[in-house]
Each structure stands twice: as C-alpha cells, then as structure tokens.
C-alpha cells in the first residue's frame with residue numbers, strides 16, 4: 001500500500017468524524033503531506049482543544065470499525081455544485097467552480113461525501129495505525145484576507161510499530177527544538193516586540209559558541225589559502241544595479257536613503273568582494289584569489305515564514321568568492337568539496353548532495369555551462385560521492401552543488417553550497433592578464449561551507465540535542481563546591497583550568513550539592529568537578545561526566561590531560 005494514499009484516505013475518515021461530531025463544520029481541503037496529512041475545517045464558535053482531538057480520534061476508530069467502502073461517483077459539475085451547496089459546503093463549491101472539466105468525482109464513505117480525485121484505500125477498515133497530532137490556524141487558501149480555518153494534522157502508517165517509531169522521533173524532535181533549547185540553555189533570543197522579528201540576539205553562552213565556531217572557521221580558511229576581507233553592511237543602490245540584484249532580487253532587499261542617495265542593506269557579500277578584486281590589475285600568476293568573509297547580510301522574509309534561527313531577516317554567512325581561470329576551476333571545486341565534507345565530518349553530520357544544472361534562461365555561453373557542470377560532476381565523481389541531478393534547476397548565472405546535512409534524527413538541513421557564476425564577471429567586466437599578455441575573464445565561484453551561521457547553530461543545537469561536544473561547549477566545566485568552606489579550593493582549581501584554556505564556572509550558591517548537579521546536568525555542561533573536604537585534602541577532584549556519570553576521584557593533572565585529548569580530537573559524545 002502506498003503511504004500517500006493511506007494518509008489521504010485517513011484525512012477523509014478524520015473529516016467524516018469531524019462532521020459527525022460537529023455537523024456545522026465546513027470542509028476546506030485535506031491532502032497528504034510529507035509525513036502525514038491534514039484537513040482544514042471551519043467550525044463556527046468552536047476552537048478545538050486536545051480533548052476534542054481525542055474525541056475525534058475515537059470517532060475515527062468507530063468509522064474504521066464500520067469498514068465503510070470508499071465509493072467513487074462521477075457527476076456533472078452543475079450537479080456537484082448543487083450537492084455541495086445543499087450541504088452548506090461553501091469552500092468545496094468554490095473549488096468545484098474552478099475545475100475546468102465537465103464532470104467531477106466524489107467519494108463517499110458511509111454518509112460522508114467529499115469532492116476528490118482519489119485514489120483511496122478500498123475501505124475504512126484498511127486503515128490500521130493513525131494518530132492526530134496538532135491543531136493550527138490556517139487561512140483558507142493561505143491568503144490573510146480569507147477566513148481562518150482550523151487545520152488538524154495527523155499521520156498514518158501501515159503498522160502500529162512504524163507509527164510508534166515515527167511518534168518517538170517527533171517527540172525527540174520537540175525535545176531538541178533549537179528555540180526551546182536556546183531558551184533553556186540561555187543561548188539566544190529574538191526580541192520580536194522590542195527589536196523586530198527575525199533578528200537574533202546571542203546571549204553570552206550562545207555568543208561564546210558562535211565565536212568558537214568562527215575562530216575555528218577562520219583557522220581552517222587560512223590553512224586553505226583564503227584571504228580575509230571585511231566589507232560594510234550598507235552600499236549604494238548603484239552597486240546593486242551593476243550586479244543586477246536590484247532587478248531580480250529587489251523584493252528581498254532593504255532600501256533607504258543617505259544624503260538623498262539610495263542605499264541598500266547588503267543582501268549578499270559578492271559585489272563587495274568584486275570591488276576589492278577590481279581595485280587593481282591581476283596577472284594569471286596571482287589566481288586563484290580567494291576572498292573570505294563572515295559577512296552579515298539582511299534579506300526580507302515574510303513574517304509568516306520566519307522560524308527561530310532557521311529563517312531570519314539578518315544572518316552571517318561563512319562566505320567566500322574564488323576568482324580563477326577556466327583551467328583552475330576543477331581543482332578549486334574539488335578543494336571546496338573536500339573542505340565542506342571535512343567540516344561535516346567533524347560535526348558528525350551525514351549528507352545528501354544535489355547538482356542543479358542549466359535552466360531554460362541562462363547567462364554565459366553553453367560551452368561555459370558545460371565546462372562548469374563537467375567540473376562539478378567530475379569533482380563529485382572523483383570522490384565517489386553519490387548525488388542527485390536536478391535537471392534545469394540551476395539559477396540563471398551558473399550550475400551549483402547543494403549539500404544537505406543530515407542530523408542525528410536523519411533530518412536534512414541546508415548546508416554547504418558551491419555555485420559557479422558566469423554572470424557577475426561579465427556585469428562587472430572582471431579581467432586578468434593571461435600569460436600571452438591578453439585580457440581574459442576570470443570565473444567566479446560563490447561558496448559557503450557551513451552556510452548561515454544562524455542556521456548552522458540551529459542545526460547544531462538540534463543535532464546534539466544541546467549537549468555540545470567538549471571542544472565547542474560554551475561552558476566546559478562547572479565546579480561545584482559542597483559547602484562554603486570549599487569555595488576557596490574551587491577558585492584555586494578554576495584558576496588552573498583558566499590557565500589551561502578551559503572554559504569554567506564555579507557554582508558557589510548555598511544549595512544542596514544534588515540540586516547543583518541536577519541543574520548542571522540540565523544545562524548539559526560536559527564535566528562537573530565536585531569538591532569537598534576529601535578532595536581538598538588530597539588535592540584532587542571528584543569528576544562527573546554529562547554522559548558517563550561518576551568518574552571517581554582524579555588528580556588535577558590527569559583531569560586536564562583527559563579534557564585536552566577530548567578537545568584536540570573534537571570527540572562527539
């Protein structure tokens with residue numbers, strides 16, 4: 001049985017149950033979606049609660065027990081309009097009127113009739129394992145000017161076991177939600193009312209995490225021959241006319257005026273890097289030139305799509321632009337891929353790779369496109385990396401590789417991208433002097449390795465469930481003195497840790513030690529050092545690890561060695 005048919009059929013049964021329980025309910029639409037289904041209802045004067053959802057589930061079970069067949073009927077459109085008008089189903093009538101065919105099909109199960117193309121399972125009795133999940137508001141046809149309907153989400157599987165696994169995964173995902181953990185671990189906040197939606201404020205622990213990631217990235221870029229550049233957040237509108245963004249990207253850009261001139265809050269870093277490239281003449285000997293910037297960009301997103309750190313209005317990209325010759329393109333792409341996969345491995349992400357090829361409308365020549373697409377393909381093939389080809393899905397200025405990172409729950413996150421660009425070098429008339437003294441056009445590659453720092457941190461929080469590996473944990477060690485008289489010894493140990501670059505805090509509150517341990521555990525701090533009389537006398541530390549629990553009493557030097565090994569190896573626990 002195919003899951004989509006099963007799930008869509010379950011949405012009919014849910015609608016039938018809702019109509020039995022709330023006869024005044026009007027139906028919207030009820031499609032299968034990626035991991036389940038939903039149905040939209042207009043139920044006058046009733047706002048569905050969790051108890052209502054349980055009632056609806058119970059009624060669905062009854063309908064399933066009745067084993068009602070899905071019966072298809074084809075009727076003329078005019079008859080269908082009358083039928084659904086007679087039932088007061090105004091949304092269905094609206095849909096029927098838009099169907100171009102003369103006839104429409106309906107499906108009946110028992111007394112319930114729905115407008116639908118099908119297919120469905122044979123009978124309600126075929127549905128074995130389902131669950132309703134949540135209720136949310138949804139505008140009819142997604143338009144804010146339309147009535148707000150109540151959307152019930154649910155899912156269905158072939159077996160109870162599959163359903164149970166799915167629910168466990170959903171619960172785990174809720175526990176790992178980066179917005180929830182961001183609050184609990186005091187990493188970041190978004191001050192909607194005071195400062196604006198989609199703008200991220202990093203609190204001290206979140207900022208520490210981010211700085212650690214940035215320092216690591218800078219080192220890795222230096223190793224690989226990148227130059228650092230830094231460009232301003234704003235630039236004249238004129239620059240974006242030259243780049244073309246002001247025509248095809250305008251609705252995502254923030255415009256304003258300075259001294260009666262139009263300015264833009266930068267949505268991308270590329271034009272800034274191009275200005276720096278253009279500031280002098282380049283010989284082929286200098287290429288490739290690789291400019292790297294942790295660049296802050298601002299893009300307008302509708303408020304409805306903003307989501308935690310994943311969809312925001314201001315973010316930082318680990319962005320680089322490579323200017324090279326056609327001949328150098330293969331190696332540059334291969335190196336970027338190596339870089340990206342090495343990073344994903346360090347953070348423990350699995351991945352999926354997509355290659356997007358030439359769309360119908362494109363800039364540059366067909367020959368250039370072929371060369372660049374071949375370069376991307378051969379780089380992937382030479383590394384034995386499996387990839388999907390998204391035929392024609394490239395942007396107009398060049399082919400691209402997208403890497404989706406797969407987290408601990410197998411969920412995909414947008415990650416590294418490598419984008420070849422034939423458009424901007426033309427628009428800005430970029431050149432270099434070739435070995436025969438002629439002027440040639442360089443190729444430009446846009447690439448990010450982690451992508452947006454905000455999104456990457458969101459992914460990391462959910463991937464690790466907030467329990468960061470020691471090397472990036474904002475606080476690596478918390479020292480817990482058992483009583484006030486142990487605070488001096490705790491401070492002594494803190495000093496030694498700080499001298500050894502360990503990020504350490506002391507919990508000097510007058511609380512019971514068990515409470516301090518519990519709280520440190522909830523804060524997911526990798527190591528707790530518990531110090532009392534015995535430890536102080538022996539100049540030792542009782543060590544407790546986040547994962548393994550009690551590690552016993554250790555010498556200070558032995559503890560430091562243990563931490564250093566874990567940090568150097570970037571161990572993921």
Ligand SMILES: [Zn+2]
Pocket residue numbers: 008009012107114115116117118119120
């Ligand atoms: Zn249907």
Ligand SMILES: [Zn+2]
Pocket residue numbers: 268269270321446447
């Ligand atoms: Zn770029």
